[in-house]
Amino acid sequence: MKRGAGWPFIVALAALALAMVWPIVALLVRVSPASVGQAFASNGVREAALTSLFASLTAVLIAALLGVPAAYELARWRDGPRGIALFVLALPLAFPPVASGIILLNVVGVHAPLGAWLSERGIFLVDSFGGVTLAELFVSGSFVVITSCAAFRALDPIYEEAAATLGATRTQSFWRIALPLAAPNILAGILLAWLRAIGEYGATSIVAYHPTSLPIALYVTLSAQGLGPALALSYGFVILAALVIVVQWAVRRHVV
Numbered sequence: 001m002k003r004g005a006g007w008p009f010i011v012a013l014a015a016l017a018l019a020m021v022w023p024i025v026a027l028l029v030r031v032s033p034a035s036v037g038q039a040f041a042s043n044g045v046r047e048a049a050l051t052s053l054f055a056s057l058t059a060v061l062i063a064a065l066l067g068v069p070a071a072y073e074l075a076r077w078r079d080g081p082r083g084i085a086l087f088v089l090a091l092p093l094a095f096p097p098v099a100s101g102i103i104l105l106n107v108v109g110v111h112a113p114l115g116a117w118l119s120e121r122g123i124f125l126v127d128s129f130g131g132v133t134l135a136e137l138f139v140s141g142s143f144v145v146i147t148s149c150a151a152f153r154a155l156d157p158i159y160e161e162a163a164a165t166l167g168a169t170r171t172q173s174f175w176r177i178a179l180p181l182a183a184p185n186i187l188a189g190i191l192l193a194w195l196r197a198i199g200e201y202g203a204t205s206i207v208a209y210h211p212t213s214l215p216i217a218l219y220v221t222l223s224a225q226g227l228g229p230a231l232a233l234s235y236g237f238v239i240l241a242a243l244v245i246v247v248q249w250a251v252r253r254h255v256v
Contacts, residue, residue: 002079004029004207005225008099010160010225019159024238027231027234027235027238028238031231031232031234031235032229033235035228035235036230036232036233036235036236037196038232039221039229039232039233039236040210040233041195042154042234044217045214045217045221045233046211047211047212048211048213048214048216048217048231049126049211049214049217050181050216051129051132051211051212051213052057052132052198052214052215053138053198054129054211055132055197055213056136056140056194056197056198057063057194059133059134059136059137059141059197060140060144060190060193060194060197061141062133062137062141062245063137063140063141063145063193064144065191065239066141067144067145067146067148068144068179068186069143069174069222070145071144071146071149071151071152072152072178072179073147074145075149075152075153077206078130082149086145086146086192088207089142089145089146090142090146092139092141092142093139093142093143096201096202096208097139097187097201097203097245098200098202098203098204098205099136099137099202099207100138100203101202101203101204101206101207102206103205104135104138104173104203104207105206105207106135108126108131108134108207109126109253110126110147112122114160114211119136124144125207125208126207126208127208127209127210128208128211129208129211130208131204131207131208132204132207132208132211132213134207134208135187135195135200135203135206135207135208136197136200136203136204138203139196139197139200139203140193140194140196140200141193143189143190143196144186144189144190144193144194146189147185147189147190147192147193148182148186148189149225150185151182151189152178152187154182155178155181156168159175159177159178159181160173160178163176163177182251184251184253185252187251188248188252191244191248191251193246194243194244195240195241198214198240199215199237199241200213200215201213201215201216201218201219204216205219213222214233217233218230218233218234218237
């Protein structure tokens with residue numbers, strides 16, 4: 001390779017890094033940790049943080065309980081049917097978040113067939129903790145299935161084939177062989193799904209503006225108090241994202 005031939009790629013990398021990293025650096029420089037503590041100390045923000053925490057954990061737990069076994073099954077399908085199934089499951093990732101909320105509202109709204117049926121029995125998903133959880137599950141569940149399917153497909157089939165020759169059932173192979181081997185990659189995907197869930201605004205604001213979640217509290221803060229306090233809350237999201245990415249990196253490398 002000729003000397004200096006790599007410069008166009010280095011320039012492209014530097015330009016991309018500048019565009020993506022510079023706003024974050026500008027935020028970290030402008031906002032003091034003390035102001036972040038003050039922003040999260042207010043009652044409204046603290047309650048919103050708890051709502052987002054419990055709703056996102058519930059959503060990801062449901063996604064993991066259903067998505068990981070489903071991914072194990074999908075990993076054993078032929079390429080064609082598996083590709084179609086993954087295409088359908090990945091669709092929510094491509095929807096604009098507000099569109100996701102409208103799609104959900106068409107199902108669980110009080111005038112929708114399912115929503116009306118539930119409301120007759122005293123179950124209301126619109127403007128409720130269940131609505132927040134449902135919206136976060138809809139936008140993040142695909143991460144769990146897709147990453148888990150990829151993790152199971154990456155395993156060497158020789159282990160399960162050997163277990164089958166010894167009389168192990170599919171269920172036993174799943175719990176004793178496939179899941180432990182794929183666990184680091186699956187957990188990394190679950191962490192990303194949780195980060196996506198806790199940061200969801202668009203779908204949540206349509207389905208359940210109340211109780212207030214943390215992203216909605218961030219928007220309300222910007223509207224009512226201006227950029228400064230909103231930046232302090234955004235600082236918290238940056239720290240959270242950095243922590244999750246570090247933990248994910250450590251999990252993938254069996255550090256934790």
